[in-house]
Amino acid sequence: MGPEYFKILKNKVFDKSKWMQLPRDVVIGHDALDQIPRVLEDLALGDSVLLLSGPKTSAVVGSRVASLLEDLFDLTFYISDSITPESICSVEEVGSDADVIIAVGGGRVIDTAKIASFNLDCQFISVPTAASHDGIASSRASVPTDEGSSSLDAHPPVAVVADTGIIAGAPHRLLASGCADIISNYTAILDWELAHRLRGEVISEYAVALSRMTAEILVKDAHLIRPNSEESAWTVTKALVSSGVAMSIAGSSRPASGGEHKFGHALERLAPGKVLHGEACGIGTIISMYLHGGDWQGIRNSLKTIGAPTTPADVGLSDQLVAEALVRAKEIRPERFTIFDMGITAESATKLVRMLYQE
Ligand SMILES: [Zn+2]
Numbered sequence: 001m002g003p004e005y006f007k008i009l010k011n012k013v014f015d016k017s018k019w020m021q022l023p024r025d026v027v028i029g030h031d032a033l034d035q036i037p038r039v040l041e042d043l044a045l046g047d048s049v050l051l052l053s054g055p056k057t058s059a060v061v062g063s064r065v066a067s068l069l070e071d072l073f074d075l076t077f078y079i080s081d082s083i084t085p086e087s088i089c090s091v092e093e094v095g096s097d098a099d100v101i102i103a104v105g106g107g108r109v110i111d112t113a114k115i116a117s118f119n120l121d122c123q124f125i126s127v128p129t130a131a132s133h134d135g136i137a138s139s140r141a142s143v144p145t146d147e148g149s150s151s152l153d154a155h156p157p158v159a160v161v162a163d164t165g166i167i168a169g170a171p172h173r174l175l176a177s178g179c180a181d182i183i184s185n186y187t188a189i190l191d192w193e194l195a196h197r198l199r200g201e202v203i204s205e206y207a208v209a210l211s212r213m214t215a216e217i218l219v220k221d222a223h224l225i226r227p228n229s230e231e232s233a234w235t236v237t238k239a240l241v242s243s244g245v246a247m248s249i250a251g252s253s254r255p256a257s258g259g260e261h262k263f264g265h266a267l268e269r270l271a272p273g274k275v276l277h278g279e280a281c282g283i284g285t286i287i288s289m290y291l292h293g294g295d296w297q298g299i300r301n302s303l304k305t306i307g308a309p310t311t312p313a314d315v316g317l318s319d320q321l322v323a324e325a326l327v328r329a330k331e332i333r334p335e336r337f338t339i340f341d342m343g344i345t346a347e348s349a350t351k352l353v354r355m356l357y358q359e
Helices: 032-043 055-069 085-094 107-120 164-169 172-183 185-199 205-220 230-250 259-270 277-291 296-306 319-331 346-357
Strands: 025-029 048-053 074-079 100-105 123-128 140-145 148-153 159-163
Touching: 025 032, 025 230, 032 055, 032 100, 032 123, 032 159, 048 055, 048 085, 048 107, 055 074, 055 100, 074 085, 085 107, 100 107, 107 123, 107 140, 159 164, 159 230, 164 230, 172 185, 172 205, 172 230, 172 277, 172 296, 185 205, 185 259, 185 277, 205 230, 205 296, 259 277, 259 319, 277 296, 277 319, 277 346, 319 346
Parallel strands: 025 159, 048 074, 048 100, 100 123, 123 159
Antiparallel strands: 140 148
């Protein structure tokens, strides 16, 4: 076979090219924390490690990781107590020579590491201490701003190490919120398909299939999601990683974030600190599924079974506030077209809320 066997076709019609960034090592399970030195050895990213943790998680989990690494690596242990542009800058200063950042904690710590490592052009490893949202394995980071929160492009973690013993020990409210974030994939997909049909938005069938399957598996196993159970932590964490992979395949958060997320962000803005991200999106998923003409009662029952809130009253909010969030959802990420962008008025939102919560 001669060199003529290989020829490069310069096709004028097919000019697509795409990057997909995915985690390289994913370790989930009992005592997974002990695997961190092996993961670092496997990835061979370098000796200089910045270990980032939060004020609550540093004493127990952060210090345990530090003791595993301090004799093997050039380790800096830093505690970040908030996520603001200033706190991210501080992390970037401390980590300016780091080969890798290990983020041990909740959403704030992981998002800080995601942004700082992106800006520093180094890798980061996600070590979640709770399974409360799908940001643990995704490339999007959210930073609180005066107007609520804004979502930034970053890169996905090079590895995820999720210790089911630690995640199962976190408050059940966090795990239930993570489940709701996964269940929201159902309506995120319906919105993506709608935008595809109505506006010609590019859709990825692989990302759609993975995202939908992840939500279906979780709903099928909803009755198995229990407090203080490592098996439940295992099920939910796998689903969160799988959702993150769907987003990596899509190259955007589309497979896991539709109108229910726009509503969720609007609700978080109207009632800061009252409702967790996944909880707000779960309530939005029920409403979105109703608007799409799907099985909204089924979504509501799964959320109830898991122990996630399904009504405004469950999270101490009024029906009127939810109606307002419905009207304002279209102001969030206006470029992302969803069923919430199809003409909800103050009047229709009030009627909808009355119908959904009167039972
Ligand atoms: Zn989410």
